[in-house]
Amino acid sequence: MRIGILGAGRMADALGTQWARAGHELMVSGRAPEKAAALAERIGPAARVGTFREAATFGDAVLLAIRDDGVQDVLAAAGAADGTLQGRVLVDCTNPVVPEKLTLKTAGGPSMAERVAAATRAHVVKAFNLCHEDVWRMTPPVFDGVKLAVPLCGDDPDALALVRTLVTGLGCEPIDGGALERAALLEATAAFMIGLWFSGANAQAVIPPLKYAFGAH
Ligand SMILES: NC(=O)c1ccc[n+]([C@@H]2O[C@H](COP(=O)([O-])OP(=O)(O)OC[C@H]3O[C@@H](n4cnc5c(N)ncnc54)[C@H](OP(=O)(O)O)[C@@H]3O)[C@@H](O)[C@H]2O)c1
Structure with a gap:
């Protein structure tokens, strides 16, 4: 598949490198074209560099x-107001976290994912x-023999199916996280977990195994 x-930055590098390995074609874009070009070069022949607008319209999905x-x-520079992203599959990995307090900048309003959807109609x-x-x-x-599970929140079945293939391509297990209106929960979960990790806590240990989720019997 073609992914713009x-x-x-770091997430573009990490996910882009993996998706190139999985056989996808990539177009990388950034506000500093030389940094984007360097990333495309590092990823290899599967990646090329483009403007935000070119990456938005490059292919099957946009990260x-x-x-x-x-x-x-960036959405404005990608031409969101002109409809460049309308109807496209857009994967949003952003975390609108206040660095010092580890709360959400979006608290009291729509999630970042919903704001992105409103701005792009993607x-x-x-x-x-x-x-x-x-x-x-x-x-x-894979941790202790268990594949990392990746929850997805979205409204469009075809978009979710496409993103599930990107998840399995990384060797991970996609999990249905519900509709896009639940993306706020994923963003809040990230903020909460980051807080636990910074305090040195084993965040994984706060969740009981499934068989105890609804009681002990
Ligand atoms: N890194 C992680 O481990 C991680 C994990 C999960 C989720 N996330 C989320 O994923 C997103 C990307 O994270 P990252 O670690 O890849 O970030 P990053 O390396 O700091 O930067 C990502 C990109 O954002 C651009 N950028 C930053 N500020 C900008 C601005 N004001 N206007 C336009 N472009 C701007 C950077 O451009 P320049 O290079 O020119 O600064 C870069 O291209 C963030 O929302 C983050 O919360 C990150």
């Missing part, structure tokens, strides 16, 4: 891998926001 990437405070500017799927970039670089991310 908005962003040339939004921009720091939250730059998202709306079929947005929230995904890949719960793990550090180095986890996405693992081939594959």
